[in-house]
Amino acid sequence: MVASAGLLALRAPQLIAAPRLFAEESRVFFRHAFESGLFDSLTYVYWKAGYLNLVTNVATTLGAHVVALEYAPYATMGIALAIQLLPFLILLFGRSTAFRGEIEKGAACCILLFAPTIAPEVWLTSLHSTVFLDLAALLILLEDLKGVGRARRWSYRLVLLLGGYRASTPSCCCRSSRCALSPIGCANGSSSS
Amino acid sequence: MRALADRLRERILQLVIVSATLLVQLGVVLSRTRHHPYRMAGGGLDPGNLLANLSIHHVATPILGSEAAQAIAAQAGWIGDSLLLAVFVGVAGIALWSGRDTAGRPDREALLFLGAFLVLSVSTSALAILGRAGGRYAVLSGYALLFFLLTSDRRSRHRWVSGVGGLLLCGAFVVGARSYRDSELLRCDGARWAEAVASWRKEPERARMFHRPASRELSICPERWTVELAHPHEDEAP
Numbered sequence: 001m002v003a004s005a006g007l008l009a010l011r012a013p014q015l016i017a018a019p020r021l022f023a024e025e026s027r028v029f030f031r032h033a034f035e036s037g038l039f040d041s042l043t044y045v046y047w048k049a050g051y052l053n054l055v056t057n058v059a060t061t062l063g064a065h066v067v068a069l070e071y072a073p074y075a076t077m078g079i080a081l082a083i084q085l086l087p088f089l090i091l092l093f094g095r096s097t098a099f100r101g102e103i104e105k106g107a108a109c110c111i112l113l114f115a116p117t118i119a120p121e122v123w124l125t126s127l128h129s130t131v132f133l134d135l136a137a138l139l140i141l142l143e144d145l146k147g148v149g150r151a152r153r154w155s156y157r158l159v160l161l162l163g164g165y166r167a168s169t170p171s172c173c174c175r176s177s178r179c180a181l182s183p184i185g186c187a188n189g190s191s192s193s
Numbered sequence: 194m195r196a197l198a199d200r201l202r203e204r205i206l207q208l209v210i211v212s213a214t215l216l217v218q219l220g221v222v223l224s225r226t227r228h229h230p231y232r233m234a235g236g237g238l239d240p241g242n243l244l245a246n247l248s249i250h251h252v253a254t255p256i257l258g259s260e261a262a263q264a265i266a267a268q269a270g271w272i273g274d275s276l277l278l279a280v281f282v283g284v285a286g287i288a289l290w291s292g293r294d295t296a297g298r299p300d301r302e303a304l305l306f307l308g309a310f311l312v313l314s315v316s317t318s319a320l321a322i323l324g325r326a327g328g329r330y331a332v333l334s335g336y337a338l339l340f341f342l343l344t345s346d347r348r349s350r351h352r353w354v355s356g357v358g359g360l361l362l363c364g365a366f367v368v369g370a371r372s373y374r375d376s377e378l379l380r381c382d383g384a385r386w387a388e389a390v391a392s393w394r395k396e397p398e399r400a401r402m403f404h405r406p407a408s409r410e411l412s413i414c415p416e417r418w419t420v421e422l423a424h425p426h427e428d429e430a431p
Contacts, residue, residue: 012379020383020414027413027420035423045221052221069422070390073383098302098344107343107362114369116258117335119328120376131332137211138309138337141195142302145203153203160207164214 004088004109015124019077021063024049025127029056030072033064041065055079055133055162059126076126083129086136086159087112094152095144133163195305238319241271246318248274250327251310252281255335256361258368259327284357288345291354300348306341310334339365381414397424 009016021030024046033041041061045052059079063072091099091108099108112135122128140156148156196208245266253262265273285307292300313334318326339362346358389411400407409421 011373012382014382014384015379018382018384018386020381020386021420022414023418027418031420031422050222051218070387073386098306098340104343104347108340110366111336111339111343111362114366114373115255115332115335115339116365116369116372117255117332118369119332120378122329122332123379128329131329134333135336138333140207142305145199145201148203157207157210160210161214164211164218 001088001092004092004113005085007113008084008088012123015077016081019073019124021073021076022125022127023121025056025060025076025125029053029127030060030063030076033057033060034069038065053127053130055083055129056126059129077124080124080126080129083126083136084124084132087132087139090136090139090143090159094139095148096139096142097144098142130163133159137163242321243318244271244274244278246321246326247314248277248281250331251314251318251334252338253277254327254331255338256365256368258372260372261368284361285341287354288342288349288358291351292345292348293350300345303341303345303348306337306344310337310341313337378415381416383414385412393422393424 028046029044032044032046036044038061041064042054042057043052044057056076059076060072062079063075067075088109090096091105091112096105096108099105122131136159140159143156145153196204249262249266253265257265265277269276289299289303289307292303294300314331317330317334321330342358342362342365346355346362349355349358393409393411396409397407407424409423410419411422412418413420
């Protein structure tokens, strides 16, 4: 886990040391949070996108209402980083039916880190944490749930709950219908790329 | 589907959670469908776009990387796209065939990853607005494809199949590691954010001094993007 987190940080250490506000995360969500009350910013729907993005709402609300403006990017980056670490936690400490043993889990971690498709625009920004929440949901789908402890059960439920209230890249078969009804959630959440 | 297959109370509860969030999101989407700026978009259904999105962004990029995939797209056109898809169908078929158990059933996890890949790649490509489905829209399908390769590779009963699968995976790792830190978007950080905020805080005073409206702008990432934040007490009359 330490090695995975280290390699993850190594991709752009400057984004952890000096976090940024990124594209619509700032221009739309943070601005709205900064100029609105707590409830308004938590339940904000960016109508041009067409879906409720709870993770970005929570991150920007923290940045706008809990910490000083100077430290707002730390709040959004912190949430994004925590979500990006979720798939590693599930993979390494869970009981995956797909990846058994250290070698298989190690190879799966390499995929999580070095897949050539990891677009830089999704890196350490709460705006696109959806990708990693979807990935976490896919890995939870592969967990052996028999005899799983209470803490883990609730953690998985929380991840699925959070994952549901975000941009709707379809994560698995059972969610694809949302995509069919919301093309915007599928392929044009923002214009940052 | 997994909930029905497992028939576990916990899995069914997970299904309920996912379904409930789905209903809320559907409510949000449908409540504003008429005003949706992209409601007429349908570029992804164009056969040429669909073929290119599937072959280049979802099949080639996870293995070869974005640069090589784009180069193939530029050189080969729709014939190259079709060939890429044919190769993928062949590789996936061989991987599933080789990973069968003694009763002839394909590996369950490999099948699940393949199913996830197909659902993700086809739906994302077909519903792509303006016909574009690369970048962040191909991240998850890329993971599903590489996980499929990994799971089918280790269960394979034929050494040549696992050899080819291993080579494809290693190639993907090398390509991913080489481009890991290489992006303009990653180089834009918030090193000057505190300085920009300090300047923004002083702006109303400066504006009063020079008899001009106070600027609300603060620089963010990517380069040249800004956010406009209202100054405290800005709406109050002077």
